[in-house]
Amino acid sequence: MAEAPFGLLAELTHRCPLQCGYCSNPLELVRRDAELSTEDWRRVFDQARALGALQIHLSGGEPLRRPDLPELVAHANSLGCYVNLVTSGVGLSRDRMRSLASVGVDHVQLSLQDATRAGNDRIAGIKAFDRKVEAAAFVLDEGLPLTVNTVLHRQNLDNIAGIIAMAEQMGAERLELANTQYYGWALRNRAVLLPTRAQLAVADPIVAAAQDRLRGRMEIVYVIADYHEAHPKPCMYGWGARQLTVAPNGDVLPCPAATVISSLEIENVRDSSLHEIWHHSPSFNAFRGFEWMQDPCRSCPRKEIDFGGCRCQAFQLTGDAAATDPVCSLSPARSTVDLILETEMAPSEVPAMAMRKMR
Amino acid sequence: MTPAVALDTVPRIRRGVKCTYDQIRSAHVVLFPEGVLVLNETAASVVALCDGVRSVGDIAVVLADEYDGVEPGDIASLVARMVERRVVDVDG
Numbered sequence: 448m449a450e451a452p453f454g455l456l457a458e459l460t461h462r463c464p465l466q467c468g469y470c471s472n473p474l475e476l477v478r479r480d481a482e483l484s485t486e487d488w489r490r491v492f493d494q495a496r497a498l499g500a501l502q503i504h505l506s507g508g509e510p511l512r513r514p515d516l517p518e519l520v521a522h523a524n525s526l527g528c529y530v531n532l533v534t535s536g537v538g539l540s541r542d543r544m545r546s547l548a549s550v551g552v553d554h555v556q557l558s559l560q561d562a563t564r565a566g567n568d569r570i571a572g573i574k575a576f577d578r579k580v581e582a583a584a585f586v587l588d589e590g591l592p593l594t595v596n597t598v599l600h601r602q603n604l605d606n607i608a609g610i611i612a613m614a615e616q617m618g619a620e621r622l623e624l625a626n627t628q629y630y631g632w633a634l635r636n637r638a639v640l641l642p643t644r645a646q647l648a649v650a651d652p653i654v655a656a657a658q659d660r661l662r663g664r665m666e667i668v669y670v671i672a673d674y675h676e677a678h679p680k681p682c683m684y685g686w687g688a689r690q691l692t693v694a695p696n697g698d699v700l701p702c703p704a705a706t707v708i709s710s711l712e713i714e715n716v717r718d719s720s721l722h723e724i725w726h727h728s729p730s731f732n733a734f735r736g737f738e739w740m741q742d743p744c745r746s747c748p749r750k751e752i753d754f755g756g757c758r759c760q761a762f763q764l765t766g767d768a769a770a771t772d773p774v775c776s777l778s779p780a781r782s783t784v785d786l787i788l789e790t791e792m793a794p795s796e797v798p799a800m801a802m803r804k805m806r
Numbered sequence: 807m808t809p810a811v812a813l814d815t816v817p818r819i820r821r822g823v824k825c826t827y828d829q830i831r832s833a834h835v836v837l838f839p840e841g842v843l844v845l846n847e848t849a850a851s852v853v854a855l856c857d858g859v860r861s862v863g864d865i866a867v868v869l870a871d872e873y874d875g876v877e878p879g880d881i882a883s884l885v886a887r888m889v890e891r892r893v894v895d896v897d898g
Contacts, residue, residue, distance in 0.1 A: 451830060451831065453842045454842070496830075497830070498830075499828075499830045499831065501826075501828060501835060501837055501842050502837060502840075502842060527826055527828075528837075529824055529837035529838070529842075531839065531840070553822060553824060553837075553839075554822050554838075554839045556839075590821065591822065592820075592821055592822030592839055594839055594840075620822070620839075621839060621840075666892060
């Protein structure tokens with residue numbers, strides 16, 4: 448039997464005031480009338496805890512768009528789970544933060560799109576910067592730890608020092624600087640988002656220096672730009688190993704991007720229990736362990752480090768979800784990634800960013 | 807290996823860190839932003855005593871009453887590992 452998961456990523460809604468062109472939600476966003484009810488989510492949390500989950504990440508879209516958020520926080524808290532609110536900060540008033548803290552939010556993860564108001568609001572597609580700065584203060588006023596989260600790409604990577612300074616000013620304990628991962632919206636906007644090698648060469652040492660300087664005050668987690676690397680990321684630390692995602696409509700996913708693998712048969716909490724899905728579904732067992740691997744992964748000593756990389760990326764770039772992640776230098780499809788870098792890092796004509804919107 | 811902290815260091819559980827018992831795993835666990843640590847019995851006893859008042863040396867004395875063979879140096883390395891994982895804070 449598979450080990451118990453540690454975390455549940457609960458995507459409560461896909462509704463969001465922001466329109467970031469790298470959103471991790473799928474292109475096909477779930478509409479409000481297809482969202483799970485309060486009762487459904489309570490049952491999902493019960494089942495997740497019974498399965499072993501100890502952390503519940505309340506995310507979206509923007510979770511503040513759910514009027515039942517306080518009730519869901521309280522329920523997750525009553526189960527003994529660590530409750531992490533993942534928010535854009537838009538809609539997080541002082542009163543709202545106070546009431547959410549009082550029912551059991553343990554930690555807040557706040558997105559920041561760029562170092563400056565102009566940059567932030569251009570990427571977000573709305574005026575959000577001032578709301579975020581306020582929201583950060585409300586979080587600290589409740590005595591809660593704050594993580595600031597910034598997705599990095601060609602449009603903001605040159606401002607990395609400013610982003611780090613902004614997170615310090617906001618009082619973050621942790622800063623996650625994650626280079627864009629190319630699925631869904633980000634894949635569509637890849638030619639606008641892919642950083643150049645020159646940008647990364649400047650940014651990497653700035654991040655390393657800040658990690659040193661801020662040690663003990665603000666932890667900086669840096670997620671690499673995998674297209675530019677020789678080895679793939681250890682995606683999800685193995686398929687169906689540590690965490691599961693429930694989408695707004697109740698679809699249960701081994702990773703938040705898994706809907707891109709069109710050959711995967713996705714189960715839903717309306718039809719089956721999380722226990723059944725985690726342990727027995729074809730989707731969660733598809734890439735567990737090492738048996739599914741082909742060469743070069745199968746005989747590679749790094750398989751225990753990177754688990755063959757990302758299944759979604761393998762599927763998107765090679766058409767085979769069981770292939771070696773093509774960013775790996777050992778992958779026979781690495782040339783596909785190199786060609787993308789060559790043509791899209793500095794395209795002769797930069798397309799406009801497709802902003803995230805519900806259709 | 808992580809270097810141990812001094813015996814007069816006073817450790818405290820960090821803000822935003824929750825220590826609890828997981829009935830499902832039958833183990834003490836520490837919950838913190840983006841992470842879970844499953845603790846063995848010794849580690850759980852040490853973490854429970856990181857109250858911002860007792861020093862590492864004091865913790866070793868308390869635990870020596872309960873367990874045989876408690877070495878202050880082992881407690882100091884364990885606290886250092888907890889500091890590294892951002893579960894425990896020390897002043898200075």
